[in-house]
Amino acid sequence: MNTLPLTRTPRDALACRVAPPLAGALHAGQWLVTVSLVAFLVIPVVMSVLAGLSTNYFRGISAGLTLHWLGVVWQAYSGSVWLSLEIALATVAITLLAGVPAAYALARSSSRTSRVIEELLVLPVALPGLATALALLSVYGGFSAFRSSSSFIVAGHVVFTLPFMVRSVAAVCAGLDLKTLEESAASLGATFWRRFFTIVLPNVRPGIVAGALTVLTLSIGEFNLTWMLHTPHTQTLPVGLANAYASMRLEIGSAYTILFLAMAMPLLIAMQWFGVDVNGKRAAPTFRGQRVLEPLDLAIGAAETLVLLGPSGCGKTTTLRLIAGLERPDAGGTVRFGDNDVTALPIERRQVGMVFQNYALFPNLTVRGNIGYGLRIRRFDAATIRRRVDELLAMTELSAHADKPISQLSGGQRQRVALARALAPQPRVLLLDEPLTALDARLRETLRDDMHALLQELNVTSIYVTHDQAEAMALADRIVVMSAGRIEQCGTPRDIYYRPANRTVAQFIGTLNRVTGVKRNDALLAQGGVIAAANAGGPLPGPDGAAIELFFRPEDAQLVDPCSAAPLRGRVESLQFQGERTRVKISDATVDKLVVDVPGRVQLCAGAAVGIAVRADKRKNLAGEVLMLLAQITDLHIKRVGALAYRRVDTAACLSRCVERLNALVPRPDAVLVTGDLTDLGTEDEYRHLAQRLAPLAMPVYLMIGNHDSRDALLTVFDDDYLHVGNPFVQYTVDVGAVRIIALDSKQPRQNAGTLCDARLEWLEQQLDAARDRPVVIALHHPPFDTGIGYMDNIGLEPHSRARLSALVSAHPNVERILCGHLHRSVHVRFAGTIASSTSSIAHQVVLNVSENAPSELIMEPAAFTLHRWTPATGLVSHHAYIDAFGGPFEGPYPGVQID
Incomplete structure (x- = not known):
């Protein structure tokens, strides 16, 4: 352990003796400058005052003083x-x-x-x-x-x-x-x-x-x-x-x-x-027209405590604000309290009590003044206000602090004032927006217990927002788990923990172990052993060779003799003693580290070989769910505001229609991947216009670079972290559900054709090696295959890069697909043991002409995108989807108007 010395060494003491004279000299110099400046400013004023009191201006005070x-x-x-x-x-x-x-x-x-x-x-x-x-x-x-x-x-x-x-x-x-x-x-x-x-x-x-x-x-x-x-x-x-x-x-x-x-x-x-010391910064969140919450149906029982649980940005606070009346639902949405439709009522008429994350206590009022504020607003008489405030002060153990200003209270006391203030007018619904987040862990646990007892005693309908699963488990009658603006599961804490509806819920609540492997003869073949279907909680999905995942909680496994018939074997990596239990981290059993809880009295040492046995009824096979939905759009060719691509295509309007279509999909995609040619000329104005048009998207969007793009302009306008990790290239990896997306930069300067240099291919190989345990999709703008459309084939990925990419993909059979843009058409080709695909443009297409040396002429066929759906049982399944309902005739082709 590192400690600070309480005594100085002789060398330290010498330094202390030498330093003060220099510091003293500097200090004296500062004072000398300050006094000189003050004298320079004050002396003329003093002389003028003395002149006004002298009998003779020119002789000064020597002539005598007078009024x-x-x-x-x-x-x-x-x-x-x-x-x-x-x-x-x-x-x-x-x-x-x-x-x-x-x-x-x-x-x-x-x-x-x-x-x-x-x-x-x-x-x-x-x-x-x-x-x-x-x-x-x-x-x-x-x-x-x-x-x-x-x-x-x-x-x-x-x-x-x-x-x-x-x-x-x-x-x-x-x-x-x-x-x-x-x-x-x-x-x-x-x-x-x-x-x-x-x-x-x-x-x-x-x-x-x-x-x-x-x-x-x-x-x-x-x-x-x-x-x-x-x-x-x-x-x-x-x-x-x-x-x-x-x-x-x-x-x-x-x-x-x-x-x-x-x-x-x-x-x-x-x-x-009366001077003011200001050190704050003003911030205001905006939605920019983006729909951040899916339509939801939620019924809350009288006197029930419902907890909205989820990560930051999932929509839980927005849901709370909708119920409170601080936000308005979309057309057709309603909020009802009992039999009363309160959708049109502002918050001040809804009879809700609200506890804010930062408490929002009124600095100009005392503790008593804060608690009684709502009662005064509702014009209760003074005696009733005093009686009600005294009751709440006693209930929250704040009587000794009643007349203190808010600035003299601790964090825990402020939290209790905020709760008492919300309860004072006896609201129909109590709303609590992460009220314990700002407190330290020990105080948070104490106040959580106090709040649970208080809510039970008051018998008030409560909606509580938190990202802390321990708070949710302790306080809730029911928990609503939210992710990306939608409800994933609603149920009791026990249901949520032991019967999660999907991977999102299972991984968010508690610690979850994942065992990955492939199906072989109706058994899961993992790194550390074989789990038979009979011991896997049910039949394994998919054909032989399908990727399989099983999940279990740390408390649902036990450590056994590795020489026994244990399904899995591994090695103890670390131990964390927690009193009544020890949390053991185990490696080598599967790709991920496993966590198993054993009684605290069990003694183990790091490096020991262990077997892991999991109760069959506690294994969770979540493989049948839809684990990933990815929308792919490409070749946007956005121009500056008001300009048309090729002087005839309003690509910005096309993108806006595409965004509306994607937002309307049910279920909504987990993410949108844009495979290049984001803009037409690669200017900052075009990228700003692109950002404006993409803003309403209700899901994450990942941008890739094409031959029409500029790396510098893109990175100037978009400051998303994922774009800045692959310097000097715009390439990155991102996980969408269970699938690893590896986005490559295939642009080469001043060329329409694409390339993958040594540095890019080495980076790709590193990413592929790191993702051998999961399905992978490689994305790049330029297709590594020929189509028969002569001009487009000439400006695809250059041959040497195709060969090296093919070798890398062949060595990694977990690559499910290669996704491309550039072609302005939907094309699918067998490539290196997998499938390489391009998708249609969201704006204009290339004429389908496979004659020799065919030009790539523009035609206004229906704009489209591709929706990719992945599950362990099916792998990647791709759906070609049109944006507009338009049956033709199609405008074009336009001879001489060639796409590149």
């Missing part, structure tokens, strides 16, 4: 003082009324327009005051009554100071999660204006005060703009000061400075008192 000049100034210019205050206060009032709502709107918006507006607000500050004054004079100078009044100066000051007010309030808003705070208040019944006045304004008050003081100070001291706008009847304090110096009444000018400082200093001190 005479201050009296003269006050008698002559008191009107200017009051006018400056009047203008400043009016400016503050107007900037408050305009700036606070503007800052709030900008903070709550994530649009590009709002960012542009925010930057434009700085223009009046960047422009010289004289320029702003001239602009106002040119527009409003003809209105004599307005021009000669102090209101004209107020207007100029508002233009100049409004950005300071907006920026000050916006800075505080950026440090708050206003969206969640408002949603929290809405869940307690607060309407928009109640939320704005009781939550938003109190919490942005430091920014409002700081902004108001800044505006007041700037308005009182503003000269350039005021000098241009003032008249003899609207002379402010800075203008009077300038006039005094201009008339050589220097003593009066200096006394004027004293009066100005007397007004400004309290404001400057107050600005420091």
